[in-house]
Amino acid sequence: MKQIYLDNAATTQVDDQVAKAMIPYFTKKFGNASSLHAKGEEARNDLEKARETIAKAINAEAKEIIFTGSGTEANNLALKGLFWYNQKQKIGKNHIITTRIEHDCIIQTCKWLKTQGVEITYLDVDSEGFVDLKQLENSITEKTFLVSIIHGNNEIGTIQDLSAITKICKKKNVLFHIDACQSFTKVPIDVKKQEINLMTINAHKIHGSKGVGALYLQEDLKRKIIPLLHGGGQEFGLRSSTENISGIMGFAKAVEVSKKSDVQTMKKLRDYFIKELLKITNTSLNGATGDKRLCNNINLSFQNIEGESIRGLLSLNGILVSTGSACSSHSLDPSHVLMALGKSVLVANSSIRISLSKYTTKQEINQALIQIKKTVEKLRKISPLVKQNV
Secondary structure (H helix, E strand, O other): OOOEEOEOOOOOOOOHHHHHHHOHHHHOOOOOOOOOOHHHHHHHHHHHHHHHHHHHHOOOOHHHEEEEOOHHHHHHHHHHHHHHHHHHOOOOOOEEEEEOOOOHHHHHHHHHHHHOOOEEEEEOEOOOOOEOHHHHHHHOOOOEEEEEEEOEOOOOOEEOOHHHHHHHHHHOOOEEEEEOOOOOOOOOOOOOOOOOOEEEEEOOOOOOOOOOEEEEEOHHHHHHOOOOOOOOOOOOOOOOOOOOHHHHHHHHHHHHHOOHHHHHHHHHHHHHHHHHHOOOOOEEEOOOOHHHEOOOEEEEEEOOOOHHHHHHHHHHOOEEOEOOOHHHOOOOOOOHHHHHOOOOHHHHOOEEEEEOOOOOOHHHHHHHHHHHHHHHHHHHHHOHHHHHHO
16 A cells, blocks of 8 residues: 655655765764864864855854754753753843743743743734734733744644744844744745744754754854753754764755745645645634645644544555644644634544645645545544534
8 A cells, every 4th residue: 555644744754865965974974073083074074064054044154053953952952041041140030931832842841941930921822823912022021031932833834923023022122932843944034134043943844864953043142051961062062962964964955955846836735635625514724824824734623523533544544644743642632732723622633734745746635635535424424423413
């Protein structure tokens, strides 16, 4: 059975060009970038070229890119590192503002920081997932040191208005961090023009390998953050650990080969897919529409049947989707993102997430449509909830 992979928000297939770029760093160019001999210098030179490639993509300086082991690590470094600095300097700021629709790594980091004395404000969102800007402005106090907001949501695809948020943060003199793991290379980001202070990105969402991410850290903030890891002082003293050169080179290549045309193709396929799926009765789209939605994201609720049952049956037929964030898929609790949109538990639990990639074809989408329609019809025939509502 041929599998049709539609879970690209969880991870992506490594691009052949990326894999080719990585291979030499396993076998020939295997030096440690901290070593002072020829192999080490070779690794260091290539590492810095990769740093420049990624920095250029967001209009940053190369020295503002801090490589990490994941997006999760970069998010932790941003939030915890800034708090620890404020605590050490006794600045008196202990307030973070975030949203109710963040990735689990932000939610869990904030929960932990609360045990350390940090006050957390969770912003509400509207029915499409957009931040309440008035609430943001009113929530900022003299103790607020960071606003951290996901740029393109990993579950519902909603893209926040960075300019509007930045305007408020700048007015209130508060640092602004975004989690751009899902939006990077899909949505134009210019950290200088959009005045972003910190930004998290990673490789495996853009056809790079797993195990490598990065934190964009505005140059003047590098002395205002305390690292999570202490050791050899790599990454400007902010992330000790021997750099994952092969992964970093793949990351840079993935950025290099990303194309606007791929984004446009995904948008067209996404819109076609959504249009056809909404022909199924009692089906609704979760999140924003058009250009305010990530080009590859679809999140739908199918009334009166469980999303987990849909996912399971589709998987048996070779159609691979998810019921939310892959990082929290082990939980049977309703999606905190959908609940924040005001959905009922019943509607939230009837949702699936479909995410495309540059490799997704219309033929695959048409095959998936057939299976999804059959699956929904089959489950509704046996659903006790449907029978109750007859």
